Structures are given as structure tokens and as C-alpha cells.
Amino acid sequence: MISKYFSIDDTLQKLEKVYHGKKSSYFSHKFKIVFGLLLRGKITLPKLYNVFVSFYSYLFKLKTSGKTPVVIDIELSNKCNEHCVFCRDEKGKIFDINPLKKENNFIEKGRLDYDIFHNIVEEVKKDTLIVIPYVNGEPFIYKHLDKVLNLLKVYKMGCMLSTNGLLLNDKNIDLIIKEDLDQIKIHVSGYTDKIHQIQHRLGSVELIKKNLINLSNKIKLNKSRLIVLIDYILYEHNKHELVQFREFTNKLGFDFNIRPGNNKGMEDSEKPHEEVNAINIPCEWLWKVMTINWNGDLLPCCEYVTWSNADNKFDLGYARYVKNLDNNNLEVPLKKTKSIIETWNSEKIINMRKTHKTLGRSPIPICKGCSKVGVEYKY
Secondary structure, eight states, X not given: OHHHHOOTTOOHHHHHHXXXXXXXXXXXXXXXXXXXXXXXXXXXXXXXXXXXXXXXXXXXXXXXXXXXXXXXXXXXXXXXXXXXXXXXXXXXXXXXXXXXXXXXXXXXXXXXXXXXXXHHHHHHTTTOOEEEOOSSSOGGGXXXXXXXXXXXXXXXXXXXXXXXXXXXXXXXXXXXXXXXXXXXXXXXXXXXXXXXXXXXXTOOHHHHHHHHHHHHHHHHHHTOXXXXXXXXXXXXXXXXXXXXXXXXXXXXXXXXXXXXXXXXXXXXXXXXXXXXXXXXXXXXHHHHEEEEOTTOEEESSGGGGGSOOTTOSSOOEEOOEEOOBOTTSOBOOOEESSOHHHHHXXXXXXXXXXXXXXXXXXXXXXXXXXXXXXXXXXX
């Protein structure tokens, strides 16, 4: 994290030299999370074995991986209350990143049926280390978040959230502390509303700062072990406010990180950041992480939730539940139509792993344009 590496009087030039064009590896933050999981008793031998097999499989690019993904991202809802420029239009419609999309096409919105979430967790609870109930939307909008966090706490599964901080009010702070959340990340793009709102149309960094002060006080009051990461999204237009936010963060006792911003929608004023040439680097997600969309689609990574895919060419399957009729045309209980464990080493994902190993990312359109390495946050 920045606060660990530099003193307050470091120049922005030095910050840019070190961080421009690089996505943070969150290395020290990962260490703190793992240590926290260990203290909470959330790391068991089956989970460790699954982690070992998954990492070993990626190292040697084997066709199969662990029994379940090490990490599962689950989109509770893709609705958001901030309408960021790079992600959505002024009305909050989600941009479709598929270059072959139909004109004026946007991504459908919805929320996950809680029963689907519950049954997914039931299936993977013994082997999966971390569940992240967030992909593209704002998790505090989801009305069953209390049940989601409680279930993960009861089953001693690692859990991390990412939020814009607008709904981090008394009620939600009490919730995440009560349910012993492992980590929460709050993104910001400036120290003042004038600057923050250039990227986050409906954001209010003044409200976010107020919520962060309250969060810090409640963590101390309850002696909570919650890890808080402030993620400063760096642009040309907000770099002059970075040091202010870093000082503010240090006073609260939170971790501080910096990452380059997405210039989509601001191409006239913001240069694109340099990206790693990953075209021949097999993606770790295929061996370690699965994404589940709000509609139950099982996907290879988080990018797929904003990539229209009418022919299901890239979907791994789906975790939806359907009602079957018995011989008397009476409805029987919902039944899952696809197993996470069955899907994780199915023919589709094995073929994707083989393609990445032998041909790189270029044969798969969505992978070809991706420069991400590692399995860190998407945002």
C-alpha cells in the first residue's frame, strides 16, 4: 500500500513513476486478509488443499484444477447508485463492452435470488476459501445482504466487499461489524465533491468521508478486526488531491492504495494508462476463480458480466433453479440445473484452459482484449 512505502512529503511525480500504468498487486493487503482468515478459523485443511491444487494446476497449466474455485465472485445485483462515467450512462444504463454488440445495447439489470446464493454456498463451503458478493453493482443495495453475510459467517467462509461508500451508514456499518466481515474496500476519486464527481456522477465524497469517520470510530469501539482499504483511483484531474486523502486515511487507521483509472468516457482529457501485454499469459482466473452473475450464469471471470453473449458461447453453465412438474402437474421444489463442482472442471473450461496454455488469449475475443494478470479486484 502507498502509505507503507512513502512518506507524506513524497512528490506526485514519484507516485506516478512507481504506479502509473500498473494495477496494484495488493500484496501486503492480501497478507493481512490471509492472516485475518487464519485468526477467525476460516482456513481449514480441505481449503488449504484446494488452494494448493489450484495454484499447482495453474503453475503447470494442467487441464483440471481444484475441486472448487479458490474464490467465487457473486453478483448480488448489478444496480448502482453512483453512475460512474466509465461504467454507465447518465441514466445508469450499463455499457456493453462487447465490440460486436448491437447499436445502443446495454446490459440487463437484475438481482440474484437469495436461494441461489444459499445453495451455491452450501455446495462449496468445505473447499472454497473466499466468497466476494460483489462484481459490478453496489452490494449495499441488495435487500438480503444481511442474510448473505450471516451465512458466510456461520460457514466460516472468507468474505470481502467493495463499495462506493454512499450507503455505509450506521445500519450497514453495524451489520458488517456484527457479521465479522473480513475486509471492505471503498473507492474514491478525489478529496472534494467537485473532483470526485467528475468520474462518479452521483457520488458525494463528503458523505463518504463522514461515513469513513463513523466506520473508524465503530471499529475501535467494537474492537473489530475488519480490514478497511481506501482505493484511490488516480486520474490527471484528481492527482492534486491524492495526498490530502492519504493523510485523511492515515488518521483513520485504514490502508491506502492507488490504482490507475479507466479513461472510458473521458478520452479527451485523460490518457489511457499503460497496460501489460498479457496476450500470451494464461489467465489465472481459469484455474482459481469463478464469477456467478445475478441471473445464475456461471462465468470464467468478472469481465463477462458486462459482455453481451446471446449465443452463450462463453458461458460455463448456470446455477439457476427451475420448477419441475410431477405426473399430476403439481409443482415440486426448485432443483438446481447445474453443479458448481461439476462445472469447475467441465469440458468447456478445460477447453478454455487448453486454449490459453497453447495459443494464449487471442483466440477468445473477450480474453484477447484483456490485459489483467493475477486475480485481484476488477475495480
